[in-house]
Amino acid sequence: MFRQAVISISDLWAGYEADTVLEDVNFDMYQDDYVGLIGPNGGGKTTLIRVILGLLQPDRGKITVMGASPKEGRRHVGYVPQFQVEDKHFPISVWDVVAMGRLKPGLFSNTFLSPHDKEAIEKALEQTNMLDLRKRTMNELSGGQRQRVYISRALATEPKILLLDEPTSSVDSQSSTQLYELLAELNERIAILLISHDLTAISTYVKTIGCVNRQLFYHHSKEITEDMLHSAYECPIDLIAHGLPHRVLPSHQHGEEHDRTN
Amino acid sequence: MIEQIRTIFSYGFMQNALLASLWISLAIGIIGTLVVLNRIVSLSGGIAHAAYGGVGLAYYFGQDPMLGALLFSSLSALVMGVAHRKSKTGADTLIGVMWSIGMAVGIIFIAMTPGYKANLMSYLFGSILAVSASDLKLMAVVSLLVLAFVVLSYRNLLAISYDETFSTVRNAHVNLIYLTMLVLIGLTVVVSMRMVGLILVIALLTIPAAIARIFLKDMRGIMALSTFLSALFCFLGLVISYQTNLQTGPVIILLASGVYLLSALVKKVQAVRNK
Numbered sequence: 001m002f003r004q005a006v007i008s009i010s011d012l013w014a015g016y017e018a019d020t021v022l023e024d025v026n027f028d029m030y031q032d033d034y035v036g037l038i039g040p041n042g043g044g045k046t047t048l049i050r051v052i053l054g055l056l057q058p059d060r061g062k063i064t065v066m067g068a069s070p071k072e073g074r075r076h077v078g079y080v081p082q083f084q085v086e087d088k089h090f091p092i093s094v095w096d097v098v099a100m101g102r103l104k105p106g107l108f109s110n111t112f113l114s115p116h117d118k119e120a121i122e123k124a125l126e127q128t129n130m131l132d133l134r135k136r137t138m139n140e141l142s143g144g145q146r147q148r149v150y151i152s153r154a155l156a157t158e159p160k161i162l163l164l165d166e167p168t169s170s171v172d173s174q175s176s177t178q179l180y181e182l183l184a185e186l187n188e189r190i191a192i193l194l195i196s197h198d199l200t201a202i203s204t205y206v207k208t209i210g211c212v213n214r215q216l217f218y219h220h221s222k223e224i225t226e227d228m229l230h231s232a233y234e235c236p237i238d239l240i241a242h243g244l245p246h247r248v249l250p251s252h253q254h255g256e257e258h259d260r261t262n
Numbered sequence: 263m264i265e266q267i268r269t270i271f272s273y274g275f276m277q278n279a280l281l282a283s284l285w286i287s288l289a290i291g292i293i294g295t296l297v298v299l300n301r302i303v304s305l306s307g308g309i310a311h312a313a314y315g316g317v318g319l320a321y322y323f324g325q326d327p328m329l330g331a332l333l334f335s336s337l338s339a340l341v342m343g344v345a346h347r348k349s350k351t352g353a354d355t356l357i358g359v360m361w362s363i364g365m366a367v368g369i370i371f372i373a374m375t376p377g378y379k380a381n382l383m384s385y386l387f388g389s390i391l392a393v394s395a396s397d398l399k400l401m402a403v404v405s406l407l408v409l410a411f412v413v414l415s416y417r418n419l420l421a422i423s424y425d426e427t428f429s430t431v432r433n434a435h436v437n438l439i440y441l442t443m444l445v446l447i448g449l450t451v452v453v454s455m456r457m458v459g460l461i462l463v464i465a466l467l468t469i470p471a472a473i474a475r476i477f478l479k480d481m482r483g484i485m486a487l488s489t490f491l492s493a494l495f496c497f498l499g500l501v502i503s504y505q506t507n508l509q510t511g512p513v514i515i516l517l518a519s520g521v522y523l524l525s526a527l528v529k530k531v532q533a534v535r536n537k
Contacts, residue, residue: 053427053430053431054431055427055430055431071433074431074433075432075433077431079427079428079431081425081427081428087424087425090299090423090424091299091475091478091479091480091481091484092420092424092480092481093479093480096417096420097424099417100417100420100421100424100425100428100429100432101432103417103418103421103429103432103434104432104433104434105433105434105435106435107414107415107418107435107438107439107442108414108415110415110416110417110418110421110434111413111414111415111416111417113417137479137480139479153428157432
């Protein structure tokens with residue numbers, strides 16, 4: 001049976017002005033996937049997210065989201081950004097944050113929430129167990145609760161793909177476990193792409209793992225084989241251990257050998 | 263006391279001034295909240311000072327200075343806004359440059375205009391005597407425009423203020439909303455300068471919102487409270503400046519700053535106690 005990829009990237013190069021951050025990236029993701037991408041800081045994780053969301057135009061190559069250009073297709077993407085500390089004291093309630101998931105284009109098209117909008121918001125809050133706290137302001141919440149609000153906001157968009165950027169960066173370990181359990185549940189209906197530098201946490205929950213470090217190492221393997229884990233693990237560790245940013249490994253299969261010689 | 267206040271406001275120019283404070287407070291409360299929450303105080307300062315170039319040019323060519331100020335502030339709001347959208351650091355420099363160019367153009371053209379021009383000081387420092395019937399009309403129009411915009415576009419404004427990237431991903435019209443907001447900042451600055459002057463208008467724009475933000479946690483509430491506070495400061499400023507024969511603008515700003523410092527102190531003490 002032919003399966004339509006929800007995200008499809010081929011021969012993609014992207015970066016900022018003369019500085020290429022991602023090169024020759026090929027990646028296909030399908031409806032029931034739950035992909036964890038790990039990689040070191042500066043390895044291109046954020047750039048990849050920006051390209052998928054149509055916030056950065058790639059220099060070369062092709063990318064489609066739900067079969068369309070990122071700017072079109074991104075309305076099917078529930079984006080869960082990394083929590084920004086400077087937003088912490090912004091005066092906004094949980095409900096109003098989640099209502100952002102129902103934003104539509106147009107200067108005056110968001111004056112009222114339709115009954116369907118309200119339903120979607122309530123449902124999204126229920127799914128993350130945050131409905132009771134809907135009147136709270138964001139700065140009254142713990143890190144784990146804030147993350148749940150962001151996931152609710154993404155769910156309120158009624159997405160086909162959930163895209164999470166470092167979801168556990170400001171969350172304690174117990175909330176982080178709950179978070180991954182929730183994501184596993186959501187994956188029954190929604191494709192999930194999770195990007196993080198935290199390998200140990202995500203490897204337990206995701207179905208497949210890839211590694212972003214200038215290039216994307218990903219084989220869409222259903223099971224996390226020892227070899228797969230190792231190669232994914234190799235690249236950030238190698239980078240952190242030897243302090244060589246932007247080093248491109250010739251091929252990650254040779255990683256082990258490479259490490260020994262160092 | 264009440265008798266005194268009644269006497270003060272029996273004069274036509276004081277009634278105009280009071281009405282003017284109420285109108286501009288509506289715009290100031292709403293726009294000021296957006297300026298504070300979006301952290302674009304310096305951008306607003308740039309818009310205000312660029313407006314002075316319009317005052318000078320209009321004066322030189324024998325046009326209404328208010329018209330010149332409105333045109334200049336809207337135009338500079340758009341230019342600085344587009345630059346700000348592209349790069350925040352690049353815009354910072356541009357804001358500084360346009361800020362000074364506006365002032366320089368204003369000063370030179372006013373100097374080149376022959377005749378008596380004491381009245382022009384009122385654009386810099388404000389004057390309650392300067393509020394005319396046509397000014398009042400303009401204030402009403404601008405304030406109602408601002409109110410209509412925020413009522414119809416509240417969720418857009420809240421969304422782009424809180425998380426611009428997410429709004430973009432939702433394909434909200436972030437640029438259009440942002441630029442409309444900046445033009446309204448420009449218009450608000452221009453109509454408010456009749457009361458407190460160009461130089462102090464940024465203080466009136468930011469201080470009431472900053473106070474309201476200390477106590478409230480909802481953008482709508484902050485807008486309402488800053489509108490009330492702005493009206494209160496203007497009213498008290500009018501009364502005090504009339505009694506003491508001091509200029510209204512600085513009196514209003516000193517009052518507002520005093521309350522701001524006091525509020526911040528109260529909040530600090532509360533925070534320490536709760537620990």
